[in-house]
Amino acid sequence: MATFRHICDSVAVITLSNPPVNALSSALIQALQKALGEAIRDSAVEAIVICGDKGKFCAGADIREFNKPSQKRGPHLLLLTDLIESNKKPVVAAIEGVALGGGLELALGCHYRVAHVQARVGLPEVLLGILPAASGTQRLPRLIGIAAALTLITTGKYVPAREALKLGIVDKVVGENTVDEAIRLAKKVIGQPLGSRQLSTLPVQCPPNVEALLAEAMVKVKKQFRGAQSPQACIEAVRAAVHLPYTEGIKKEQELYQFLNATHEPRAQQYAFFAEREVAKWTLPSGASWKTVSPQPIHTAAVIGLGTMGRGIVTSLAKAKIPVVALEQDKRQLDIGSKAVMSLLDREILKMEQLGHTEATNSLGPVRFTLDYDELKDVDIVIEAVFENMALKKDIFRRLSVVCKPEAFLCTNTSGLNIDEIASVTNRPQMVIGTHFFSPAHIMKLLEVVRGCYTSSTTISTAMRLAKMLGKIGVLVGNCPSFVGNRLMRLYVEQAVFLVEEGSKPEEIDLALEDFGLAMGPFRMMDLAGLDIGWKARTEIGLTGPKLPIGTPARQRGSKRYSPLPDILCEQGRFGQKSGQGWYKYEKSGGRNAMPDPWLYNFLSEYRCIHNLKTRNITQEEVIERCLYILINQGFKVLEEGIASDPKDIDVIYNNGYGWPKHTGGPMYYASLVGLPVVLTKLEKYYEDNPDILDLKPSNFLKKLVASGTPPLKEWRSHLGSQSSKL
């Protein structure tokens, strides 16, 4: 686990070994304590180097042990950092790969830190619902100052070695032989005084405006991580470093850690962490799985369509160093699209340069722009990203069938159209798959991978591998209108509009849901995305516009409630941010500052009059429950239908594609937190009050789970029975 050997007589090298990431399990901490004790006691040892096995220093505490009772977790890392720091023999950390969380705290206990140029360091505890509780909140501010420490601790950001050097976190960055360099440094400093290297003894350098800095950080995290407690606790811990001596600061750090641990946040965040990794381990009902089916290599790719999505997808491929051919339909579109792509790529280069990459330009894959389909003949994979029109997509896929080599995979970036219908026009339906990117596609982590009924397991394996190559989280889902993410989202948004009809203001609904923690409320989101997009789609399928049968009641489609409000806004030219008006008004077309619009209030009063709707006071509680529970209810339906195979798939989709607050774990995890009987009872009540909102009717699966005694979330899947999976 932690082995110790002599090098050149005087330097002991202790190697942390706990594959795959050398996480600090209780066993590893114990072994490290033992190895350190031996090295300290051995009079032949004059200095110590701590490094990690297989090119990784340490990814921090072993998260899998977090649910163990603390007394069973063995010696505390905090004591170990004190033991290292107070040792008279210099200790040097040789950081390769990562030094994260407890891994960085261990390194901060050391007197010197040498890092490999590709190493990354950080304190990501906040992303796990906790705070750095092995002195990180006390030692880091003493090393790099309050402002930089606050940023690192409250964002959990990983910092590349060169930036860490600039910040003063590491003392030296090397291109190779990190451990040898650490040994050299250790030998050099033998016998030198260590006082200035013992971070716990240093004063915190406080700028005069330190309180303003802390207050500013508090405002920022309250806005950025609405409803989450760990970022605020992180700031309180840093505040303690400012005002208290080290040992008192440590006491405060421990107190805040215990407080956070008693909340639901750590469990929710840790569930989300592992869920993101588990979704990569897909299995089909046939037994084929990520373990048994090899992906085909992807050396080259093509993207069709250089609209917003296409541009992001090209950039994402280039960032993954995959050469791309980018195709548009005419010269004008190609010129506009290529300029936009080049500007995105320039921004990526700039970002890399700011992080210290010296050869940023060479770290992007080449992009070739073309109008000629023949240039696609040799690519390994094509991603179609034209607008949502089935006839157009079918035309393109017919053409791709002819042009592309037989081994090429054909993907569509549709956000909800039928994959099987698209596949059916090709000469290789088994090689057609949905790859639903999220905007901006070069930034958002989520990729919904949509399996059609013809899609082969090799195609799935290759698309999931592509997600990994792009640094994204691929989630495999089945084919149904709007797939998983948008299918649930549509009901959530529709519910919000119904609530406006009943008396809420858009800004009240947005505020309630943003206070809950969603990155953006539904009305601000609609305005940002453009109201015209949904309007076009509804017009195409005859929910509104000329195809709507004459005599259809304005607020009813079939037996379901329908709100024509968004259609009417579009008829008035209110498309959202792009037109300067939507649910809100903006300072100008394209403006981003949403302001409540008195025009809308008058319009809504008239609308309610026309439709004989009585305005009532709607509580925040009702807003949250109706919007979120209808989404969750649909999540249960998606599971029941086999469109998603596990609740964690839905949670990963929502956490990473829809701005759901991770500190609640995701919608399905949140349902388990609230309690399924509560969710069921509320849905029954709201359905009784609104019998024309059919999607409020509780799903059979939810009812089944409650009837089975509300099993824990990880057991839900086993209650699904043997219905046919769509995966």
Ligand SMILES: C/C=C(\C)C(=O)SCCNC(=O)CCNC(=O)[C@H](O)C(C)(C)COP(=O)(O)OP(=O)(O)OC[C@H]1O[C@@H](n2cnc3c(N)ncnc32)[C@H](O)[C@@H]1OP(=O)(O)O
């Ligand atoms: C108090 C709290 C203290 C002192 C802490 O230290 S809290 C822990 C802080 N550390 C982290 O949050 C690090 C989390 N890990 C990562 O960011 C990444 O995993 C990585 C950068 C270390 C590696 O990324 P990558 O190469 O993409 O690989 P994966 O993310 O897929 O991880 C590989 C497997 O390792 C498991 N893992 C990663 N970190 C930990 C950990 N700290 N404890 C336990 N297990 C960890 C991860 O789940 C993967 O497992 P498998 O899916 O392969 O089974």
